[in-house]
């Protein structure tokens with residue numbers, strides 16, 4: 001059986017309270033948990049006591065039933081008010097209903113009518129609560145953000161190239177995307193996108209006060225593709241303003257607003273990088289077909305694992321793959337001691353031209369081999385976002401039939 005309905009009787013007449021109490025006696029699904037002789041007293045009780053239904057008289061000293069009903073509706077939305085009044089109070093009853101009362105009864109009332117009204121009001125209230133919870137969960141489920149950190153032990157492997165082109169490809173498919181350039185000393189995401197940011201991460205970090213969505217939005221630079229960029233500092237020495245706390249606040253806030261948050265990083269390890277590993281959903285490791293790069297990326301992953309981070313889900317991307325390279329993909333996996341998750345072709349002419357023009361190659365030549373590989377990569381990213389949903393979706397637990 002569900003828990004009994006807790007009821008509070010609010011009436012300035014002790015005699016009336018007693019007679020209502022007697023009407024409800026014997027109903028084992030209803031429990032009278034409190035009585036009050038004014039609206040003010042009722043509000044005081046509600047502050048400390050969970051109540052499902054309030055039986056409310058209208059004319060009372062201090063605070064009348066209409067005003068009390070209104071305040072309960074505002075302050076205790078899960079609590080339903082039923083007005084109990086006398087016949088010639090019709091105008092008051094109307095006002096109480098407008099103030100949020102769920103039902104009304106005229107005195108004198110029979111025990112049966114009172115019980116039925118309490119039960120039906122309570123049921124409607126519980127239904128409404130479930131519907132609201134489901135709506136909130138649905139909204140959350142529809143928004144399943146992925147924050148992805150791109151990293152590598154060494155520079156020059158194509159992290160920034162991939163971050164920028166992946167972001168634009170995702171945006172072209174209607175996703176909301178933001179790039180945060182955490183390569184704090186030498187970030188070039190802005191250059192790759194041909195953007196000239198007025199404000200950067202360094203300025204944001206120097207803002208006093210909390211990093212909230214309003215503050216953040218002033219630092220986002222829009223690109224024609226729809227991607228937003230939170231740019232790296234303009235001068236290398238400004239990088240030190242950005243601390244772990246900023247990183248955490250920035251990613252958490254952006255995750256709430258964007259489908260994808262892509263974080264670019266400098267090569268190697270830093271506090272910023274470790275914070276990114278904590279707050280991001282995915283870790284992409286970029287390698288090339290170069291033994292030193294592969295070995296060092298493996299060492300980086302192993303070190304991070306030794307420090308207690310979960311590295312089981314690292315996605316290894318191998319960039320600049322050439323068909324005639326001495327290293328075969330088999331060897332790559334051996335050196336990495338992990339599977340390769342995605343391969344991207346070597347296309348120096350296209351990539352160089354795209355960087356020099358400041359136009360990502362996924363826009364410049366969407367049909368090119370490399371661009372198509374990036375578009376397929378983003379499709380896979382999107383798929384994984386969906387997969388996580390079905391595993392994590394809280395609705396499954398709440399409503400098994402869905």
Ligand SMILES: Nc1ncnc2c1ncn2[C@@H]1O[C@H](COP(=O)(O)OP(=O)(O)O)[C@@H](O)[C@H]1O
Pocket residue numbers: 152154155156157158159160161162319320344345346347348349351352355370
């Ligand atoms: N798929 C590719 N094919 C050819 N050249 C590439 C490719 N990806 C990146 N590059 C080149 O590699 C260099 C480094 O790329 P970048 O994205 O700046 O690397 P990182 O951010 O890892 O330092 C750039 O000059 C770029 O032209």
Ligand SMILES: [Mg+2]
Pocket residue numbers: 159160161183188264265
């Ligand atoms: Mg870079």
